[in-house]
Amino acid sequence: MVDTHCHLLPGLDDGPRTTGQAVDLARELLQAGVRSVLCTPHYSRQWATPHPVAVAAHAKLRGALEGARVDLETSVAAEVSTAFAVTASLEDLAERRVGRYVVVEIYADTPAPFFATVIDRLAEVDLLPVFAHPELARSIERRPEVVDDARARGALIQVLAPGIVGFWGPAVAAHAWDLLEADRVDLVASDAHGPRRPARHLARAAEMMAQRIGPAAVEDLTETRPAALIRSLSRDDSYVVAPPTSSS
């Protein structure tokens, strides 16, 4: 599997505190069936990590993984808070992109219009959001068509393993399954943080999804489409923040 949402970098947020703990989490991810991880440290008021600091933490972790012979591919972006998605500069957001996408988190009380607001804002620099854990949002439970509108405009919907397996409670799990069974999801990822939120949630979510929506859908959500997202990161090094050119 390719995991497009994971707090693997040590010492930056509520993920692993030390490099040793990060190496342990990397081993757990491999055991859970993950071969490639997009590190998404929080970018929020609480954890306003400058991106070069995250890039340096990633380089240090790469050295530790190679030293420990942990064969896990890694790359780095961020998980942008709802507040920063609308207040941080577009340059700050673009710096944290993966390909053309920026991972933006959704909370229980995020209002439905937030989705279009963020799509409009990122469009100014020709970027699109990946909306992380919309299964938490009560507004989306009431109005799932908001997800359809966002996807029609190119945004991606990322449902996370803790939601699917019931770690965030039965109501969130029911909503996650509604989204999955209605084919309203583009990516499934771990949101692993270490022991507190372990990598095995993703392995369990994949098993449950294989039963309920079939192995082909699991392959699509955890391998094919996440791999395409990661590939777009490495191919797109020449990206510069500029207004999108007219398509006419």
Ligand SMILES: [Fe+2]
């Ligand atoms: Fe996260």
